[in-house]
Amino acid sequence: MSSKDIAVSVRGLSKSYTIAHNVEKHSTMGEAMLHRFKNPLQRAEKETFWALRDVEFDIEQGDVVGIIGRNGAGKSTLLKILSQITEPTKGEIKLYGRVGSLLEVGTGFHPELTGRENIFLNGAILGMRRAEIDKQFDAIVDFSEVENFLDTPVKRYSSGMYVRLAFAVAAHLNPEILIIDEVLAVGDAEFQKKCLGKMQDVSSREGKTVVFVSHNMGAVRGLCSSAIWLKNGQLLDYGPTSTVINSYLSSSAEHSKGFIDLKQEPRLHGWGERFKICGLSLNNGMPLMHGQPVSVAINFxxxxxxxxxxxxxxxxxxxxxxxxTYESRYLGENKDINQNTKGTISAQMECYLHPGQYSLDIGAGAGDTEVIDYLPACSIIEILPGPNTPHGLYDTFASVRLPAEWNWVTTQ
Amino acid sequence: MIESQPLRNAKLPPPVEPGGEPKQPHLIIRPSSGWAALNLRQIWLYRDLLMTLALRDVKLRYRQTALGAIWVVLQPLLGAGVLSFVFNRVADVPTGDAPAFLFAFVGMLAFTAFSSTLTKASSSLVGNAQLVSKVFFPRLVLPLSTVLSTLVDFAVSLTVLFVLMLLYRIAPGPQLLLLPLWLGLILLLSLGCGLIAGALMVSYRDVQYVLPVVVNLLTFASPVAYAASFAASKLPDGLQPFYFILNPLAGLLEAFRWSVLGGGEVQWGYVAYSSVFALLLFLAGAFAFRKMERKFADVI
Structure with missing residues (x-):
């Protein structure tokens, strides 16, 4: 290791949650007592789930470290422990510097309050002192680009304005160690760029330590000098960003051949058991090739x-x-699904993606507005060159290579 | 780029400063167990948050209401009107020298300070679930911040009270100076209940439904529109003290009314009992809250 100072030191960090099985979860005291009374001898079947297991790492001062891993790998739990929101079950973290964490953009924003009032409220919630906010107020307003609406309740803001204002407050938080969760997944592309720029500034110019969780490999590659790969609560790899990301991606591609099982994947969106996409098979397990037909079958x-x-x-x-984007309502029909149904929807398409690796999102909705299941980046697929694919440097072109009818006309 | 290798399972020595002395961490996070200190210093560090949250509640309270602050005035007036009508006119309960309406109004004033703190403090965690699960701050800040909006309401009602006393031509005596003491004790008592109820509500939402019922019953079980001594005298011989012992609020309400209107028979022994009870309950509530708060973010 270099002689730089350590900013974060994590040793033997574990966090367990208890999941009760068999027994329905009692959310009222009456139920809990009644159950106890009826089954005095039954011990609730409890299973201990380790969200993090014996994680150890050191982060040096001024480093920007990305944490990657699939949903449920323990990334958010790690951030929550680092930001003191929840306690670890075992282990110890030493933090050498003031910590500021940003697990959500606009936490505590109140729709009835004006932009100005929300800046002070949100700043205070993120741990800023009143005097600090006063000092930074103009910079915050400037960064947010909403100065004309400062005295309008934020419920009348567009979602873009709302996010800009929220991020502006957070961006002016002034800790030595900054902990950020996937907040860049919001806002328009231009604003995202601005946020990324601000984060880069924070680390390179001001020498701050940043810990950053994201599913966005581009952002992690662009921002982070090193990356931590978590899998099932354990630290699998820690090293230079590109090395870790590459081994993460190839392991994801590995497991997604043929049938992709999504039944046990943790969900952040949707209606839970009421509707669940259980899995999908691509081309019945045959390789996906550029210029060739592809069949997809989705089980639900x-x-x-x-x-x-x-x-x-x-x-x-x-x-x-x-x-x-492929949607069944485009040139297809919506379907009414009955209770306790199992089914499959299949589609045929031509694959014109450039040979390479892509990430697959899958989702289902009801009507035009409700998301009933959604699994972003649930798998990585690999497209191979097809028989007609021209040879050459694929990477230097766009991601889609389309056929067209070509006709030469020449005159002499 | 840094020249780091995979650190899996590496046992590293603690970071050492060039001088050879281990550097002092700013913060150590470890699992904790048992009772925790109240950590008042940390609450002091977060005093700006406390104030901001309190001001938010005050501001939001009457935004988008047509009559605004008039509600603060109307609520106790209507309450006192109904109570004094039922107890004094219908049931013929004596109120001593004081006019029945004023008697009930003072009772309502003190009781509302208790009930509104209890209600708001206990629901402050569940109501701010998003904050609890996404941001770190001393959790005690949430219930404590609700006190300000109660105090603002109290100040408005107190003004109404003085106007009423002027109309009734009743001048307060020097005992009025003790009013802040009784108010403080009432708030401690309600915060004590509110902290325990709030912490329980995180896991058991039943508390949310039980609490309004309890408050409703307390309105009648406490000496709001009648004198405590009158109610106690209706109990069988030997059971009278239980009226005060079972309801620690009784002694404080009596003392509060004595401070404003004077007269009446205040039983100081029970007032002392209530005061000690309020202090102890507040401390017990605060420590219980600190013990339970570790689970909040995981359960809420």
Whole structure:
């Protein structure tokens, strides 16, 4: 290790949650007592789930470290422990510097309060002193680009303005160690760029330590000098960003051949058991090739009846830029699903993606507005060159290579 | 780029300064267990948050209401009107020298300070669940911040009280100076209940439904529109003290009314009992809260 100072030191960090099985969770005291009374001898079948297990690492001062891993790998738990929101079950963290954490943009924003009032409220919630906010107020307003609406309640803001204002407050937080969770997933592209720029500033110019969780590999690559890869609560790899990201991506591609099982994937969105996409098979396990037809079959299960169900697939670059969207309501029909149904929806398409790796999003909706299941970046797919694919340097072109009818006309 | 290798399972020595002395960390995070200190210093560090949250509650309270602050005035007036009508006119309960309406109004004033602090403090955690699960700050700040909006309401009602006393031509005596003491004790008592109820509400939402019922019952079980001594005298011989012992609020309400209106028979022994009870309950509530707060973010 270099002789730089350590900013964060984590030793033997573990966090467990208890999950009760068999027994329904009692959310009222009466239920809990009644159950106890009826089954005095039964011990609730409890399972201990380790969200983090024996994680150890050191982060040097001024480093920007990305934390990557699939949903449920323990990334958010790690951030929550680092920001003191929840306590570890075992282990110890030493933090050498003032910590500021940003797990969500606009925490505590109140719709009835004006922009100005929310700046002070949100600043205070993030741990800024009143005098600090006063000092930074103009810079915050400037960064947010909403100066004309400062005295308007934020419930009348567009979502873009809302996010800009919220991020502006957070960006002027002044800690020595900054902990950030996936906050860049919001806002328009231009503003995201501005936020990334601000973060880069924070680390390189001001020498701050940044710990950053993201699914956006582009952002992690662009910002972080090193990356930590978590899998099932354990630290799998820690090293230079590109090395760690590459081994993470290839392991994801590995497991996604043939049938992709999504039943146990943790969900952040949707209706839970009521409608669940259980998995999908791509081309019956045959390789996906540029210029060749692809078949997709998506399995789902429902426990409730749902009207107007739509299923969709999205293909994005590994950097998180969406390239293609397929939806069953485009040239297809919506379907009413009955209670306790199992089913499959299949689609045929031509694959014109450039050979390479892409990330797959899958989701389902009801009607035009409800998201009933959504699994962003649930798998990585690999496209191989097809028989007609021209040879050459694929990487230097766009991600989609389309056919067209070509006609030469020449005159002499 | 840094020249780091995979650090999995590496046992590293603690960071050492060039001088050879281990550097002092700014903060150490470890699992904790058992009772925790109240950590008042940390609450002091977060005093700006405390004030901001309190001001938010005050501001939000009457935004988008047509009559605004008039509600603060109307609520106790209407309450006192109904109570004095039922107890004094219908049930013929004596109120001593004081006019029945004024008697009930003073009772309502003190009781509302208790009930509104209890209600707001206990629901402050669940109501701010998003903050609890996403940001770190001393959790005690949330229930404590609710006191300000109660105090603002109290100040408005107190002004109304003085206007009423002027109309009734009743001058307060020097005992009025003790009013802040009784108010403080009432707030401690309600915060004590509110902290425990609030912490329980995080895991058990039942508390949310039980609490309004309890407050409602307390309105009648406490000497709001009648004198405590009158109610106690209706109990069988030997059971009278239980009226005061079971409801520690009784002694404080009596003392509060004595401070404003004077007269009446205040039983100082029970007032002392209530005061000690309020202090102890507040401390017990605060420590219980600190013990339970570790689970808040995981459960809420």
């Amino acid at each position: 299960e429902s426990t409730g009846s749902i009207q107007d169900v739509v299923v969709g697939l999205g293909i994005s670059t590994l950097e998180g830029v969406r390239l293609l």
